[in-house]
Amino acid sequence: MKIVTTSIYPDEPAYGIFEGPEHGRWLQKVWVIRGDAIAQYRTDLGAEEDFPDVVPLVMPSYGDDTVAQLQYYAEKNRSDRYWANRSPP
Numbered sequence: 001m002k003i004v005t006t007s008i009y010p011d012e013p014a015y016g017i018f019e020g021p022e023h024g025r026w027l028q029k030v031w032v033i034r035g036d037a038i039a040q041y042r043t044d045l046g047a048e049e050d051f052p053d054v055v056p057l058v059m060p061s062y063g064d065d066t067v068a069q070l071q072y073y074a075e076k077n078r079s080d081r082y083w084a085n086r087s088p089p
Contacts, residue, residue: 005039008032010068013061017070019077020056021048028074030067053084 008014008030015031015038028043045051057077059070 003034003037003039005032005034005041008041008067010071011066013063014065014067014070015063016058016060017074018056018058019045019074020058021051024048026051026054028071030070032067033063051078053081053087054078055083 012032015033017031018027018029020026024047026045026048028045030041030043031038032041033039054077057074059073061070
């Protein structure tokens with residue numbers, strides 16, 4: 001059973017983040033601890049085609065980082081052209 005939350009806060013501990021394509025959309029999923037369970041918060045960032053050179057990101061945290069810290073890394077990954085510049089044309 002998956003637990004979903006409707007809100008997250010920048011300073012709360014995060015269990016991890018995923019950002020990448022799913023069913024033709026580019027999604028960001030953040031997991032936080034709510035009570036004694038892990039809850040997922042999902043944001044649809046747009047069509048997968050809008051992110052042609054972005055490498056999907058999976059970053060576990062286990063509560064060591066905050067939501068804001070993980071979202072910062074996801075944003076940085078979206079604007080970083082490191083891997084796109086190294087892939088064949």
